[in-house]
Amino acid sequence: MSDIIQLLPDHVANQIAAGEVVQRxxxxxxxxxxxxxxxxxxxxxxxxxxxxxxxxxxxxxxxxMSVTDSRLSFERHATSKIRSAEDLFQLHTKGFRGEALASIAAIAHVELKT
Structure with missing residues (x-):
C-alpha cells in the first residue's frame, strides 16, 4: 500500500489556522x-x-515589545503566557494561543510598529 499522509507546508498550515482564528x-x-x-x-x-x-x-x-519579541510574535504557537501545560489553568489574560498574528499575517499585509 502506498503512503498517502504528508505534512503540510508551513504556509498552507498557517492559512488553515488563519481560517480558524480569522473568520472575518x-x-x-x-x-x-x-x-x-x-x-x-x-x-x-x-x-x-x-x-x-x-x-x-x-x-x-x-x-x-522588544525587537526579538516582535519577530517571534508572528511565529505559530509563540506566546508570552504559557511555559507549561499547567499555565493553562492560571491564565488571567485574553489571548494566549500564539496564533493571532501568524494567522493574520498569513492572509493579510501586516505592518507592526512597536
Missing part, C-alpha cells in the same frame, strides 16, 4: 484589541476602512 475582519479587530488590553494599554485607537477589508489598525499605549 471583526475577528482581526478582536484579536488585536485583546493584544492591546493584555499589553496594559490605557488608550486604544481603532481605525477601520471598508468594514475592515481595506484596513484594520490598532494604536495603543501598551507596554510594547
Amino acid at each position: 475582519p471583526a475577528s482581526v479587530v478582536k484579536e488585536l484589541l485583546e493584544n492591546a488590553i493584555d499589553a496594559k494599554a490605557t488608550i486604544i485607537k481603532l481605525l477601520v476602512k471598508d468594514a475592515g477589508k481595506t484596513l484594520v489598525q490598532v494604536i495603543d499605549n501598551g507596554s510594547g
